[in-house]
Amino acid sequence: MTDSLEKALDYVYRDKSLLSAALTHRSHSAQHNERLEFLGDSILNAVIARELYAKFPDAPEGDLSRLRANLVRQDSLHSLALSLSLGGYIRLGEGELKSGGASRPSILADALEAVFGAIWLDGGFEVASTVICRLYGAMLGGLSLERPNKDAKTRLQEYLQARRLPLPKYLLISTDGEAHAQVFNMACEIERLHVRSEGRGGSRRAAEQMAAEKALEMLNFNTDER
Amino acid sequence: MTDSLEKALDYVYRDKSLLSAALTHRSHSAQHNERLEFLGDSILNAVIARELYAKFPDAPEGDLSRLRANLVRQDSLHSLALSLSLGGYIRLGEGELKSGGASRPSILADALEAVFGAIWLDGGFEVASTVICRLYGAMLGGLSLERPNKDAKTRLQEYLQARRLPLPKYLLISTDGEAHAQVFNMACEIERLHVRSEGRGGSRRAAEQMAAEKALEMLNFNTDER
Numbered sequence: 001m002t003d004s005l006e007k008a009l010d011y012v013y014r015d016k017s018l019l020s021a022a023l024t025h026r027s028h029s030a031q032h033n034e035r036l037e038f039l040g041d042s043i044l045n046a047v048i049a050r051e052l053y054a055k056f057p058d059a060p061e062g063d064l065s066r067l068r069a070n071l072v073r074q075d076s077l078h079s080l081a082l083s084l085s086l087g088g089y090i091r092l093g094e095g096e097l098k099s100g101g102a103s104r105p106s107i108l109a110d111a112l113e114a115v116f117g118a119i120w121l122d123g124g125f126e127v128a129s130t131v132i133c134r135l136y137g138a139m140l141g142g143l144s145l146e147r148p149n150k151d152a153k154t155r156l157q158e159y160l161q162a163r164r165l166p167l168p169k170y171l172l173i174s175t176d177g178e179a180h181a182q183v184f185n186m187a188c189e190i191e192r193l194h195v196r197s198e199g200r201g202g203s204r205r206a207a208e209q210m211a212a213e214k215a216l217e218m219l220n221f222n223t224d225e226r
Numbered sequence: 227m228t229d230s231l232e233k234a235l236d237y238v239y240r241d242k243s244l245l246s247a248a249l250t251h252r253s254h255s256a257q258h259n260e261r262l263e264f265l266g267d268s269i270l271n272a273v274i275a276r277e278l279y280a281k282f283p284d285a286p287e288g289d290l291s292r293l294r295a296n297l298v299r300q301d302s303l304h305s306l307a308l309s310l311s312l313g314g315y316i317r318l319g320e321g322e323l324k325s326g327g328a329s330r331p332s333i334l335a336d337a338l339e340a341v342f343g344a345i346w347l348d349g350g351f352e353v354a355s356t357v358i359c360r361l362y363g364a365m366l367g368g369l370s371l372e373r374p375n376k377d378a379k380t381r382l383q384e385y386l387q388a389r390r391l392p393l394p395k396y397l398l399i400s401t402d403g404e405a406h407a408q409v410f411n412m413a414c415e416i417e418r419l420h421v422r423s424e425g426r427g428g429s430r431r432a433a434e435q436m437a438a439e440k441a442l443e444m445l446n447f448n449t450d451e452r
Contacts, residue, residue, distance in 0.1 A: 034287040035279060042275035049268035050346075053261060061260040120276075125351040 027093030040117030253319030266343030
């Protein structure tokens with residue numbers, strides 16, 4: 001049942017019980033994922049620190065800290081969890097299940113950290129680092145020190161304006177989940193360039209940002225190039 | 227000049243420029259240690275997380291977090307930096323040097339983190355983990371979930387009382403450094419057991435705790451045994 005998750009992660013656990021624990025919410029059973037989440041949070045912070053250190057060789061420590069804080073916050077983890085459809089694999093207690101826990105951002109973000117922690121234990125630091133960096137690829141690629149406050153939608157808009165192209169359209173494809181924990185699926189369309197990307201998120205805005213990020217990727221727009 | 231530091235760390239840097247950067251305070255030059263400190267803080271948190279996870283297989287996440295916070299705080303890093311005589315290797319600007327920066331706890335703690343970060347880059351994660359765990363050996367060994375609030379002096383006192391032995395004596399050996407950044411060298415003597423240990427710290431109390439910790443080690447008192 002978790003084969004498809006392993007495929008999405010591009011990592012096959014040797015010890016499936018670690019993956020199983022990582023996907024178990026405390027409402028489900030005593031062997032839950034909070035200890036693994038502690039580990040996962042640690043390795044995530046370390047891996048992202050090293051990536052940022054290498055990617056921005058001239059950035060002061062304060063910039064690295066700020067960029068990292070953005071990448072590891074619940075919002076970002078939630079988006080990644082959605083891209084893996086992690087909610088479908090999480091084991092919840094009856095009450096949590098009924099109240100829509102499988103789409104609660106904090107539960108998804110925590111479980112993803114636990115998944116990272118479990119890979120660390122199962123495959124070692126460098127293997128886990130590879131998985132994390134692959135998942136964060138688009139977000140890391142979209143980072144820029146020059147424009148630290150510009151989000152993906154803004155960058156996409158500026159990219160198009162600079163080329164005198166019409167602005168992208170954002171379209172709601174669908175929403176999933178209970179009212180209090182809705183997930184939005186948004187498309188970003190740039191007709192003239194035949195680009196259409198999709199994003200998921202806990203709000204319209206988050207989903208649009210993710211779609212815009214992917215559109216930038218499709219346009220091969222590397223914001224690192226100064 | 228840094229040979230003796232490498233010996234104390236039991237690690238020889240392949241790239242000496244990394245060590246040199248780790249030991250350079252921002253008051254000295256532009257190639258200072260703040261970026262390495264960012265890396266070092268990350269790896270320290272990750273390494274300690276993994277150690278605690280393995281050492282306390284039944285501890286809830288909250289306990290692991292609390293224990294880690296104690297181990298990675300400035301106080302603890304400062305004590306370890308003193309045990310390495312790190313202050314003698316740090317490169318400071320003139321002003322900092324004159325005002326006793328080489329014994330300022332924050333400068334020493336930050337430099338030690340930078341030293342860890344530099345080992346990570348130079349030798350890889352697992353090598354850095356080994357160095358960190360060796361340095362933290364006594365502190366990790368002294369940890370106990372059962373007695374989370376009992377410090378080393380208390381544990382030593384209880385150990386002796388349980389054996390109807392007289393209490394240890396704490397003696398001031400010397401103080402170094404300027405008035406505002408003094409370092410205390412304290413001895414802990416347990417005459418009856420022919421034990422004498424020494425500790426250094428930014429306060430009498432911190433130095434006594436370190437000496438007590440070492441005395442416990444000499445008594446082969448493993449607080450993990452339940």
